[in-house]
Amino acid sequence: MKANEPVAELEEIPEAECLEILGQHSLGRIAIVVDGQPQIFPVNYAMSGRIIAFRTAAGSKLSYAPRSKVSFEIDKYDSGVGWSVMVQGVAVDATEAFDDVSWAARGAAPRPLAPGAKPHWVAIEARKITGRRFRVGA
Amino acid sequence: MKANEPVAELEEIPEAECLEILGQHSLGRIAIVVDGQPQIFPVNYAMSGRIIAFRTAAGSKLSYAPRSKVSFEIDKYDSGVGWSVMVQGVAVDATEAFDDVSWAARGAAPRPLAPGAKPHWVAIEARKITGRRFRVGA
Numbered sequence: 001m002k003a004n005e006p007v008a009e010l011e012e013i014p015e016a017e018c019l020e021i022l023g024q025h026s027l028g029r030i031a032i033v034v035d036g037q038p039q040i041f042p043v044n045y046a047m048s049g050r051i052i053a054f055r056t057a058a059g060s061k062l063s064y065a066p067r068s069k070v071s072f073e074i075d076k077y078d079s080g081v082g083w084s085v086m087v088q089g090v091a092v093d094a095t096e097a098f099d100d101v102s103w104a105a106r107g108a109a110p111r112p113l114a115p116g117a118k119p120h121w122v123a124i125e126a127r128k129i130t131g132r133r134f135r136v137g138a
Numbered sequence: 139m140k141a142n143e144p145v146a147e148l149e150e151i152p153e154a155e156c157l158e159i160l161g162q163h164s165l166g167r168i169a170i171v172v173d174g175q176p177q178i179f180p181v182n183y184a185m186s187g188r189i190i191a192f193r194t195a196a197g198s199k200l201s202y203a204p205r206s207k208v209s210f211e212i213d214k215y216d217s218g219v220g221w222s223v224m225v226q227g228v229a230v231d232a233t234e235a236f237d238d239v240s241w242a243a244r245g246a247a248p249r250p251l252a253p254g255a256k257p258h259w260v261a262i263e264a265r266k267i268t269g270r271r272f273r274v275g276a
Contacts, residue, residue, distance in 0.1 A: 010253050027215055031169035031176040037168035038176045042222045072179035079167055082251055084180045096266035113220055114272050115148050132251050 001092065013131030014085050018085045021074070021131065023047045028074040030054070030124070031090070032064045045072070046108035050126040052087060053094065053105035055118035065091035067123035072124055087126045094123040101125050151269030156223045159212070159269065161185045164249065166212040167220070170193070170202045170229070181212070188264040190225060191232065191243035193256035200258050202231035210233035210262050221271040225264045232261040239263050 013021070022028075030039050041061055043054040052072050065131035070091045075084035079081050105123030112118050160166075170179050179199055181192040190210050194200050208229045213222035232240035243261035250256050256258070 029167065029178060029211060029213070031178045031209070033171055033176050034161055034172075036171075037161060037207045037226055038171050038209045039226065040169045040209050042177065042211075042213045042215075042220070069175045071169070071176045071178050073167060073180075075167070075180045077180075077251065082180070086178055088175055088177065112139055112214065115274070136251055136253070 010132060010134040013083065013085065013133050015129045018129045018131040019047070019050065021083070021085050022087070025074050026114045027113075028052075028072055030061065030065065030091075031071040031073070032061065032068060034060055034064045044110050044112045044114075045121075048104040048108040048111040049099055049135075051104045051108070052089075052124040052126065053108040054110045054120055054122055055112050056120050057116055060110070060118065061122060062093065065122055066092070066093040070124055080136050081133065082136070083131065085131040086128070087124060088128040089126045092123045092125065094121040095119070113134050126136075148272040150268060151221065151223065151271050153267045156225075156267045157185070157216075159189065159223050160190070165251075166190075166210055166252040168199065168203065168229075169209040169211070170199065170206060172198055172202050176238050178229070179244075182248050182250045182252075184248040184268055186246040188240040188267075189239055189242045189246070190227075190262040190264065191246040192248045192260055193250050194258050195254055195256050196258065198270070199260060200231065203260055204231040205229070208262055218274050219271065220274070221269065223267070223269040225262060227262045227264045230261045230263065232244040232259040233257070
């Protein structure tokens with residue numbers, strides 16, 4: 001490493017801490033696959049244990065997420081520290097279903113900031129939660 | 139709408155403005171599909187026309203993005219205005235190739251903040267660029 005390069009450090013974030021970080025934020029992004037094309041949509045979410053819940057209108061998220069593999073991500077870069085947390089799992093249409101995941105999702109309280117009625121609930125049951133963090137020093 | 143609900147307004151962002159916004163930022167996220175599972179990774183990027191360029195080490199992004207459909211997204215929520223821009227396209231390993239896209243990508247100057255050598259260049263040739271913006275009023 002050259003002397004004038006930033007001193008940097010990279011670390012994995014343990015799963016328990018990833019869950020804690022997820023609980024401290026409310027804006028993330030879901031990636032879904034629509035006819036072979038991954039797409040990314042920002043959503044306001046809330047956690048219920050390991051379940052990520054958000055509300056949506058009819059549209060791509062509701063049509064393609066349920067029963068499919070999806071990914072959810074939050075990240076931030078601030079004051080020399082960058083981090084990201086990614087949740088991989090399967091989405092569920094939790095609007096009316098009586099399974100445990102749907103109940104838990106409806107018990108969370110996501111607050112959509114985007115306008116428009118969002119009468120449907122989508123839950124993501126986390127199967128794999130990973131995170132990383134790095135520091136860029138002087 | 140009830141009287142105490144926030145006044146909100148939603149609009150599509152025209153493609154030309156989406157490109158302008160993309161040029162004003164440097165941190166976004168790429169979604170790639172790994173064995174049927176979409177994954178989201180934050181990347182520092184730079185634009186060259188309609189091409190998004192970023193650098194990476196060997197790993198998931200380099201193994202799965204090139205020649206595949208990918209999505210790239212930036213978003214922000216600040217002071218009552220939220221927006222997001224999504225680019226859909228196909229990724230190219232631009233590290234050594236001599237095609238126009240690879241040349242253009244290597245002419246851009248993404249500045250990775252995360253530590254570690256990132257000797258590979260990946261380009262995303264935008265096929266579809268969409269954006270939306272909303273305001274939440276008092």
